[in-house]
Amino acid sequence: MADVTVPDAFTAITINPIGEPPLPFRGTDGKYHVVYDLQLTNATKVPATLGKIDVVDGTDPKKILASFTGTALIDPTCTFGNCNRLRGLPASVIDNAEIPPQESRVLFIDFTLDSLEQAPKVLLHHVSGAGAASPAFGTPGPVDYLSTPLALSTQTLPVISPPVKGDNWIALNGCCEPGFPHRSSVMSVNGKLNNSQRFAIDWKRTNDQGEFYTGDKTSNESYADYGSEILAVGDATVVSILDGMEANAPGVLPASNPALAAKLTVKNVDGNHVVLDLGGGVFAMYAHMISGSVAVKPGDKVTEGQVIGKLGNTGNANASHLHFQLMDGPSLLEADSLPYALKSFHYDGQVAPQQIADADDYLSGTFLQGKLPSPESRTNELPLNLAIVDFP
Template sequence: MAFNGYASPGWGHRDAILPANMTLNNSQRFAIDWKQANDHGDFYAGDRTRNESYVDYGSPIYAVADGTVTSTLDGVEANVPGILPASDPVLAATLTIDNVDGNHIIMDIGSGIYAMYAHLVRGSLLVKPGDKVKKGQQIAALGNTGNSSASHLHFQLMDGPSLGEADGVPYVLDSFDYQGQIGEAAVWDADNYLSGSFFGSQRLPAPEQRTNQLPVLLALVNFPQN
């Protein structure tokens, strides 16, 4: 599910404008928080306060393109699901521009474009600054670190290597199967654990193949298996 995705105002990424060096930047303008569910539309099974209960926690993360790693962070501890650090006075005080996206990887993928993968599991990073990476290579595992209330992959492209001093770059995905839209009300009505099934009547009876497109906010998609 494409949470906090492109196009709709009032969601976290589109409005995340940062002032830096006398300019206003939004490196997250086209970012998506990818959250995986099981076949029933559930994000977790069992104890919802344990990261390991979530379907996607620990899933492998792959590079979207050939590139060179420019920076990484790999020392942030996992959050307890259901608690967004920015909403907790004690935890909010620990957030900085450097750790707000948790453990992360930034890669130079050429032509002045940088890819960022965020909220990764501590100790899961398989690359370091200076490493050359191939498209499809596993680089880390999906986690719940930084300003995150549940495991997910934050992905974005930007026109510089710094989260605070770059602007977002639009992009498309080679291919995916589109399966409908999740209603915004279903998300707003969910608790901080994102409990409940989100598929409901919004799921198409059969997936529709899409190529060279960017899924919009709350799109439900499947990716081809390698």
């Protein structure tokens, strides 16, 4: 950051990054994504209001990379997409951009670049709005300043094999816009705000007709993905497992049911699961497996493509799926989320977000209307939210 200068200023709203420096990655839209979260705090005795925040090049602050204002920050009528990026703690939807005295907010940032060559080494944040203009506080007035240099990560992007095989997998709740889990899954854990699920995907499969289930929707066995083999995404060492949790009934999210929620803990919320150490500070986490299907134990060495369990519906899940993510440590609570790329797959289109938003808790209906005429071969990309993916 030697070439970055931040002018001295009284800053009514302080800004702190949540998690490690952002690591750019290529998505299935062909663009490079920069994704991170910020904690904004009004460190004064008078109200402050965030009017606009621009992400700018640290060495050339006149070069705006992304701008967030208006409905991108707050929009009570919007349920998903480029909206409601400014949240209460830990990530609750709010109805205005005011930050009361001595309170904090979370801001979800993501933007795209056409190439990595466009990525600056350091980002800066240009804040404008209203708040205290000096240490004397006084009546809120206009504020406008540069703040918080943030270097992009120079870490090598992890490249892994797929965690499942077969056609018609949907990347539910994937990156990057707010409105779907897991992008906004900030939690207060281990004495800090953390988002270990920022790049997590809930992999769920349809049949060739685009249905997630056929027959009795209250039976796990009716779902196309239930019992699918789960694969090691690389050569690795097993760090930890949990097995023995019984299956949930489809259609009921335990966290939404007081009796079931009381049984959830930080240890079992992910159901039967496996954590792998891929080396180089990269860990893979697989959640919600079928009871008794976990085929490994801590300390085991596994090889890429090895079956480590079967896809189920355990823990805090309302339907069968594989929750998969990479992170920079073995603990879901302590670790930060890592983006990654899949070595190879076939990209086969997108599911419309409104279809998922309108679906019932069983995901009834058909969901492959957005399939391409023929799938496209892709390498070294991360499937974005609601991508339709085939794994040969």
